[in-house]
Amino acid sequence: MAYRSALEARVAKKTTKAIVDYAMLEDGDRVMVGLSGGKDSWALLQALDVLRQRAPITFSLIAVNVDSGYKEYKHELLASTCKARGWEFLSEHTNIGETIDDILDDGATPCSLCARLRRGVLYRIATECGATKIALGHHADDFIETLLLNLFFAGSLKAMPPKLVSDDGAHVVIRPLVYVGEDEARAYAKECELPIIGCCCPACGDLGLQRQRTKRMLMDLEQEHPGVKQSMLKALSNVAPRHLLDTRLNPPGDLRRHAGLKSHATPEEAAPEVAQDSGVAQDFSPANTRLPLTLVRS
Ligand code: SF4
Numbered sequence: 001m002a003y004r005s006a007l008e009a010r011v012a013k014k015t016t017k018a019i020v021d022y023a024m025l026e027d028g029d030r031v032m033v034g035l036s037g038g039k040d041s042w043a044l045l046q047a048l049d050v051l052r053q054r055a056p057i058t059f060s061l062i063a064v065n066v067d068s069g070y071k072e073y074k075h076e077l078l079a080s081t082c083k084a085r086g087w088e089f090l091s092e093h094t095n096i097g098e099t100i101d102d103i104l105d106d107g108a109t110p111c112s113l114c115a116r117l118r119r120g121v122l123y124r125i126a127t128e129c130g131a132t133k134i135a136l137g138h139h140a141d142d143f144i145e146t147l148l149l150n151l152f153f154a155g156s157l158k159a160m161p162p163k164l165v166s167d168d169g170a171h172v173v174i175r176p177l178v179y180v181g182e183d184e185a186r187a188y189a190k191e192c193e194l195p196i197i198g199c200c201c202p203a204c205g206d207l208g209l210q211r212q213r214t215k216r217m218l219m220d221l222e223q224e225h226p227g228v229k230q231s232m233l234k235a236l237s238n239v240a241p242r243h244l245l246d247t248r249l250n251p252p253g254d255l256r257r258h259a260g261l262k263s264h265a266t267p268e269e270a271a272p273e274v275a276q277d278s279g280v281a282q283d284f285s286p287a288n289t290r291l292p293l294t295l296v297r298s
Pocket residue numbers: 110111112114115199201202203204205
């Protein structure tokens with residue numbers, strides 16, 4: 001089966017790489033795709049359906065929509081589109097929107113509570129419909145935005161996992177679009193003529209939200225320095241734990257022991273990644289090979 005376009009081939013290639021890199025799928029999997037009707041979840045469903053027909057393993061798909069209960073939400077459009085394309089579909093009607101209004105403090109951001117509530121519903125439906133994997137439509141931009149949000153506002157250096165096992169071990173969440181950019185997901189959903197619908201939530205598109213602010217900042221940066229986002233994505237799989245301040249990664253006692261053991265070693269032997277990364281102490285001539293560790297800067 002040929003790809004319909006160069007864009008589809010690119011999206012399929014990136015999705016396949018993610019599936020392989022993180023061992024996301026196994027033979028016989030029943031994959032439940034969280035379908036909100038936004039461009040990302042449509043792109044994911046379409047990409048997985050294309051891969052399903054070409055993959056050397058067998059897996060099935062079921063699209064599941066968690067309807068938050070907003071009156072204008074066009075869930076029937078999701079049902080009719082899935083039916084027309086032969087995709088198994090299930091919609092769960094909830095009052096998540098109302099619940100959020102009731103329990104959230106004035107001015108607080110609803111998105112993380114909303115995501116937690118929706119995740120709970122998805123877990124329950126996954127059990128009910130026998131899904132072995134839950135696929136979510138987070139793309140590369142979501143990963144780097146989350147990294148920055150945690151860095152700027154939560155004092156934590158983390159993005160989100162491409163593959164996650166739930167705390168009770170019962171569910172496996174996968175994010176096969178981790179290498180696909182938001183622009184590609186948008187263009188792909190449009191090319192496939194999938195009906196993109198809004199979630200109808202009052203917070204949706206609120207430019208005051210920290211995520212929207214971070215998104216704009218990244219957009220500006222990318223315009224000024226093309227490739228910045230790609231570099232950030234690459235950084236997430238190229239971590240240098242010893243260059244961070246977390247004592248859980250670098251117990252001070254271990255560092256002292258390491259420094260003591262290596263005090264007579266060359267800078268490269270003592271701290272190879274420092275020597276390589278810093279550009280300092282690259283001269284390994286006899287005069288330089290007895291540098292104390294403290295002189296090797298990063
Ligand atoms: S914008 Fe609305 S629907 Fe989307 S995550 Fe936030 S609260 Fe939930």
